[in-house]
Amino acid sequence: MGGEKDGSPAEPRSRRRGQGELETQVLTVLGGASEPVTAAWVQERLDGGLSYSTVITILTRLLDKEAVTRTGSGRPVLWQSTANGAGLTAFRMRRLLDQRDDRDAVLSSFVSALSPDDEELLRSLLGENGPGHGGPSTDRPGS
Amino acid sequence: MGVFVYLPLVLPLTALPVARLTEQHLHPRSAARLLATVAVILGSCTILCLGLLVVVGTAQLPGNPLPDSWSDDEVRKAVPQDRIAGKTAVAALTAVAVACASTLWRHYSFRARARRTLAGLPTTSEVAVLPDGVPYAYALPGSPGRIMVSSAMLDCLTPAEQRVLLAHERAHLAGRHHRLLLAVQLAGCVNPLLRPLRAALTYSTERWADEQAAVDTGDRRLTARAVGKAAIVSHRSATGTVAAFAAAGPVPRRVAALLGPAPSERGWPPVLTPTGIAAFVAAAGSALSTLSSLNAVFALFVALEAATPLQEP
Numbered sequence: 186m187g188g189e190k191d192g193s194p195a196e197p198r199s200r201r202r203g204q205g206e207l208e209t210q211v212l213t214v215l216g217g218a219s220e221p222v223t224a225a226w227v228q229e230r231l232d233g234g235l236s237y238s239t240v241i242t243i244l245t246r247l248l249d250k251e252a253v254t255r256t257g258s259g260r261p262v263l264w265q266s267t268a269n270g271a272g273l274t275a276f277r278m279r280r281l282l283d284q285r286d287d288r289d290a291v292l293s294s295f296v297s298a299l300s301p302d303d304e305e306l307l308r309s310l311l312g313e314n315g316p317g318h319g320g321p322s323t324d325r326p327g328s
Numbered sequence: 329m330g331v332f333v334y335l336p337l338v339l340p341l342t343a344l345p346v347a348r349l350t351e352q353h354l355h356p357r358s359a360a361r362l363l364a365t366v367a368v369i370l371g372s373c374t375i376l377c378l379g380l381l382v383v384v385g386t387a388q389l390p391g392n393p394l395p396d397s398w399s400d401d402e403v404r405k406a407v408p409q410d411r412i413a414g415k416t417a418v419a420a421l422t423a424v425a426v427a428c429a430s431t432l433w434r435h436y437s438f439r440a441r442a443r444r445t446l447a448g449l450p451t452t453s454e455v456a457v458l459p460d461g462v463p464y465a466y467a468l469p470g471s472p473g474r475i476m477v478s479s480a481m482l483d484c485l486t487p488a489e490q491r492v493l494l495a496h497e498r499a500h501l502a503g504r505h506h507r508l509l510l511a512v513q514l515a516g517c518v519n520p521l522l523r524p525l526r527a528a529l530t531y532s533t534e535r536w537a538d539e540q541a542a543v544d545t546g547d548r549r550l551t552a553r554a555v556g557k558a559a560i561v562s563h564r565s566a567t568g569t570v571a572a573f574a575a576a577g578p579v580p581r582r583v584a585a586l587l588g589p590a591p592s593e594r595g596w597p598p599v600l601t602p603t604g605i606a607a608f609v610a611a612a613g614s615a616l617s618t619l620s621s622l623n624a625v626f627a628l629f630v631a632l633e634a635a636t637p638l639q640e641p
Binding site: 251270271272273274275276277278279281282284287288290291292293294295296297298299303304306307308310311 | 580
């Protein structure tokens with residue numbers, strides 16, 4: 186039963202985790218800077234000898250996630266973390282929550298996923314039952 | 329004991345109608361407790377049954393640590409197909425142990441990681457607001473339990489609706505719903521026939537927390553609106569990702585239930601309603617399973633005692 190993890194299915198997952206690790210490291214370095222810095226500045230302070238292009242890739246990915254901002258449209262592109270301490274914690278928590286299998290087994294979310302039909306149904310449920318029209322809608326939609 | 333020894337393995341089939349009917353007809357609190365109890369009883373009986381089969385079927389195999397007399401002809405006659413059943417049971421019991429251990433490990437390691445992550449926040453109050461553009465809200469069990477809610481989720485709700493959300497999550501923590509969910513998850517590892525109970529229990533605990541929030545805030549419509557609004561906002565923000573939409577969620581049913589009248593708190597429903605039948609089937613299945621397990625244990629015990637010379641001179 187223990188031999189299943191050697192195959193290829195495990196590989197993308199561990200690589201993704203590795204990337205998340207790097208993102209956190211970059212964010213931590215950026216968080217230590219008091220002003221916007223260049224990617225080279227970040228690269229110097231990261232252990233693990235990452236290439237410049239890797240650092241740029243990570244920064245770009247963080248930009249997509251709105252965890253960093255890119256300032257200075259001119260020659261030296263400067264990067265700044267949008268996150269303070271709490272923001273970094275939030276970022277780490279999101280990374281943890283993105284592990285859906287583990288998360289769903291432990292936490293119950295306030296609301297679960299909707300299908301497009303569900304959304305329409307919800308809108309009509311909430312919309313049609315205006316004040317003074319509290320009629321019981323006990324029919325069970327969807328099942 | 330004859331074929332009855334195999335009954336506890338199959339009786340969890342009674343869990344299917346139970347899961348379906350209770351979630352629709354019982355008060356969510358009673359439904360959740362009933363489902364968890366049924367799952368634990370039927371799961372324990374499955375383990376007991378497998379254990380017996382292991383003892384009887386393998387006691388005479390060379391190299392096992394059990395006394396040979398435990399599996400003499402008298403005893404083995406009690407179990408049809410004892411050798412095959414015994415070996416299968418060994419494999420099944422091992423698989424059950426591995427599955428349960430890994431479930432427990434994942435549960436507690438996830439909780440520990442979440443707790444360590446939350447330690448990075450400057451505040452240790454019950455409600456941890458995480459500055460995040462993605463709307464979400466979770467209850468993190470533990471002592472003390474904490475409520476993790478993203479700023480985006482709070483931003484899209486009015487103060488009254490925020491109170492609903494917090495009351496809902498507090499109800500999860502106060503009712504220790506994670507224990508019920510873990511118990512049913514473990515039962516599903518023990519016997520796959522018990523798996524349908526998990527979805528039913530998840531729904532029941534959500535409904536339970538909804539009802540509690542409606543009681544706490546005193547407004548069912550407000551509660552319904554908060555749940556519906558949160559779901560729509562989460563849905564919209566997640567449209568870019570792929571994973572979330574495999575299955576339709578139970579949120580519309582929750583909202584519809586909240587817009588209807590409050591469920592009755594009565595403990596045990598009348599027998600001739602669908603609710604009553606569901607509860608009756610559940611009780612009968614569990615009782616039968618327990619009885620046949622106990623019967624098998626007792627019969628085996630008597631046979632073993634007869635076979636083993638207990639009084640040494």
